[in-house]
Amino acid sequence: MTNDIIIKYATTGDCMYFIANGTVAIYSKAGREIRHLLDGDHFGEIALVTTNKRIAFVVAVEPCELYKLERKDFIHAILPYPDLLVKIERIAFERIEETSNLEGRTD
Numbered sequence: 001m002t003n004d005i006i007i008k009y010a011t012t013g014d015c016m017y018f019i020a021n022g023t024v025a026i027y028s029k030a031g032r033e034i035r036h037l038l039d040g041d042h043f044g045e046i047a048l049v050t051t052n053k054r055i056a057f058v059v060a061v062e063p064c065e066l067y068k069l070e071r072k073d074f075i076h077a078i079l080p081y082p083d084l085l086v087k088i089e090r091i092a093f094e095r096i097e098e099t100s101n102l103e104g105r106t107d
Contacts, residue, residue: 006066007058013047014071022064027057028102035098036061046092048074049085055099 006017009029019041026034026043034056037043043058048071069077078085 002060002062004060005057006060006064007044007054007056009054009057011054012052013044013054014052015068016042016044016048016074017058018042018067018069020065020067022066023061024064025059025061027059028099029056030103031057032102034102045088046095049089049092050096055096 006024007013009027019037019039021039024037024043026037028034044054046055047053078088
C-alpha cells in the first residue's frame with residue numbers, strides 16, 4: 001500500500017523484488033530520495049550479489065504488486081547464466097555508487 005516500507009536500511013537482505021505494477025521510491029539512509037522505480041524494474045539485488053545488508057530504504061509510492069525472489073532461488077536460477085549475473089552485479093555496483101555519491105552531497 002502507499003507509504004508502506006518494503007525495505008529498511010541496514011537490515012539483512014535475503015531476497016530481491018520485481019515490480020509487476022506500481023511505483024516505489026528509493027531513499028538513502030539520510031532520507032534523500034535517490035530515484036523512483038516503476039513497472040518492470042527490480043530492487044534488492046545488492047543484498048544478493050554484494051553484501052547481505054540493505055543500503056537504502058524502499059517505500060511504496062502507490063499500491064504495488066511485487067514479486068519476491070529468495071536468495072536460494074536466485075542462486076539456483078542464475079547459475080546457468082553467468083553473463084546475466086555479471087549484468088546484475090554491474091547494476092548493483094552502479095546503484096551502490098549512486099547512493100554513496102548522494103550521501104556525500106551537502107545540498
